[in-house]
Amino acid sequence: MSAIRNTVAIWKALFLREALSRFFLERGAWLWLIAEPIVHVAYLLVIYTVVRAHSIGGVDTAMWLLLGLQGFFLFRRTATQAMNALEANAALFTYRQVKPVDTVLVRGFLEAMLLAVVTLILLAGAGLLGHDVTPDRPLALLAAFIGLWLMGLGFALVASVASELVPELGRIQKIAMMPLYLVSGVVFPLAAVPQPYRDWLLYNPVAHGLEAARLAFTDHYHAVPELSTDYLYACALVSVFFGLALHRRFATRLVMQ
């Protein structure tokens, strides 16, 4: 029991510390944390709704974009923030009870909390502007977002160990992250991509997560027919367990100098 209590104490301490440095390290850091995704969504919204179309796949463009962007950010910010946890917290390994895996998990959790707050603010704003912001199937929406978060966490767990053991891999991972924004169907509907190319894009589990979130939000959304939440969860859980196994296997290597 005391081992669990210790771990919880360490997670709590790490969480408070990470939150503190995330919110208050720079002047107005907390403001930008919230403002950045809001501006991002608003900017694309103006372009899409004014220039392009009022509905995509049979649903409100605003909500379609908002869910896609927030879902994608949930994955990407969890992945990149948690992946860099080892480097950022190297000084803490002076205290031997702090394990590398703790810092990755805590950062991932903090990112999920932040994104949840930002998403709620965005939904409230959209609601005030007259959009319909009540999801048709709230639990399915939650499941899709949790799947995306787990995918990000799994990626971070694997990548944090990999880039520590082989520093070159860290760079390759950063390059691989860049086009993901485009091929995940954040800003264009994947259902509009013809076969066989759509099948290629759908090897990306993040794309499944985004489509699942949109379908959960509006029942009559024309999602890609190949959509599979099972695939998302399979990828996410496999990578989480693989990542945890890597952390277990290389626990001593990660703190060695």
Added chain:
Amino acid sequence: MIVVDDVHKRYRTNHGPGDWVLRGVSFTIPARLSVGLIGHNGAGKSTLLRLIGGVDQPNRGRIERHCRVSWPMGFGGGLQGSLTGRQNAKFVCRIHGCDANLAERLEAVQRFAEIGKAFDEPVRTYSSGMKARLQFALSLAFEFDVYISDEVTSAGDAAFRKKAAAAFQDLTERASIIMVSHGEGTLKQFCTAGIWLNDGRATWFDRIDDALAAYKASRES
């Protein structure tokens, strides 16, 4: 009791693994015995302390700690520059499971460190002496069976050194110390036994005077 068994250690460098710093170090430190580590610069004293403190891992061999061992105090690690002294102190209290009496501990740390208002300024604005004060105060706030000190008594100004020495003297009544110091007087004051590190190997001496004598003899020859 701390058991160090056949410990080998080398560091990774940019061109593959470096030379062995420690090759086959074995000794057992009984409970309640204070030990001084002696050796020339680069002999592996700090490396051995970090291994005993569990901050780093040996490449071969094992280290068993059958008691509560502090983190190695006295080098720059363990403090995050962007956070204030108070925030750093809170973090250390929390990971040691001292949530309940956090305020008391913080007060004790603040009182001992004597860094005034700087306690609420980011650690990166501290001088090295102030950092040493904070670290020393932090490690004193917790009850360990063994304290690991890397030249901590030589940090800070004369007044602080005196205070640190007095605090160390108090410590030796209830706990033991494993220390590295280049001050012969400090070693003799606090340590009973000595370990002489030379050429990657360790030699145990039951009396610190013998260890110092062996070290001096090796330098003269």
